[in-house]
Amino acid sequence: MHELGITQNIIAIVSEHAQRKKVQRVLLEIGKLSAIMPEAIKFCFDICAKGTIVEDAILEILEIPGMARCRECGATFYVDKPFGICECGSVKLDLITGEELNIKEIEVEELCV
Numbered sequence: 223m224h225e226l227g228i229t230q231n232i233i234a235i236v237s238e239h240a241q242r243k244k245v246q247r248v249l250l251e252i253g254k255l256s257a258i259m260p261e262a263i264k265f266c267f268d269i270c271a272k273g274t275i276v277e278d279a280i281l282e283i284l285e286i287p288g289m290a291r292c293r294e295c296g297a298t299f300y301v302d303k304p305f306g307i308c309e310c311g312s313v314k315l316d317l318i319t320g321e322e323l324n325i326k327e328i329e330v331e332e333l334c335v
Contacts, residue, residue: 288320
C-alpha cells in the first residue's frame with residue numbers, strides 16, 4: 223500500500239508549512255486517475271498524524287475527475303482511465319486533469335494573546 227508513504231509525506235509537508243502552529247484542517251486534491259485511493263489516505267491519515275501538530279486535524283479530500291483532450295479533433299471529454307478513444311476514433315489523447323495530488327489548503331490555529 224503506497225498510500226502509507228504518501229500520507230507520511232503529506233503530514234511532513236503540512237507540518238513544515240504550518241510553522242509549529244496546530245493544524246486544524248487539510249484539504250487534498252486527488253485525481254481519479256492518480257492510482258491513489260482516497261479511502262486508504264483517510265485510513266492512514268490519523269495514524270500518521272499521531273504525535274504531530276497535525277494530530278486531530280480534519281482531512282477533506284476533493285476528487286478530481288479525469289479529463290482528456292484529443293490531439294486530432296481538439297475535443298475535450300471525461301475519461302475514467304488514463305487512456306481511451308475519442309468520438310472521432312483517435313486514441314491520441316492528452317490528459318488534462320485526473321493525475322493530481324495536491325495539498326490545496328492547510329488551516330492552522332491562530333492564537334490570540
